[in-house]
Amino acid sequence: IAAWVVAGVALRYARGHDMSIARTVWSELRPFYLPAIAFDGFSDIASGDIFGWQALYDACMWDLERFATTFFPRRFTAPFCAMHRERFAEFPTRRTTFNWREAIASPRGSAKSTVITFLENIHAVCYGDDTTVYPQPPFHVLISSRAELSVEKVKEIGDEILLNQDLRRVYGDLRGEVHNQGHLFVRTGARLLAASPKSQVRGFLRRGQR
Secondary structure, eight states, rough: OHHEEEEEEEHHHHHOHHHHHHHHHHHHGGGGGGGOOOGOOOOOOOGOOOHHHHHHHHOOOOOOHHHHHHHHHHTOOOOOOHHHHHHHTTTTHHHTTTTTTOOOOTTTTOOHHHIIIIIIIHHHHTTTTTTTTTSSSOOEEEEEEHHHHHHHHHHHHHHHHHHHHHHHHHHHOOOOOOTTTTTTEETTEEEEEOOOSOOOTTOOBBBTTT
């Protein structure tokens, strides 16, 4: 019992710092704290404890729709369309298929950028060090028709990392080596870089991987 209490204190301290510490302790405590992972009854992140946050981390790992509605309710106010749900459903396949390539076309205003550029990239930032989802830390290059557009998209994700308190409670402080308007290199190892059609992207390396 004493060890359990000490571990609980360590988890509560870690929640404001590196959440990987909390997850390591949680992996040891999980068998003794099964009621905490009943996530469906957990609705208020602000009033939850570290065990509830870990359950939420696990629940959103492969569920992009839950990730979207839980952490970004102001962005996702309308019902998801068929294209979005198809995208969510195939997420595990995309993550476990090497050299996945695709092109997506849908009407203007169907939230392609919100779901794909914003949501999927910030998910990569949050889970970049979790090899269950991302065998290698993601290195994503965001390309728009003009450099300022792609910079704005990277900045938007960077702002969420700094200002979204629900995100910080569950994933900790994600800031890493680089945090500026057009380039994020975060604590989980994920990297986002803004570019334009005229940018030189050939030869970009991340830990020896192009």
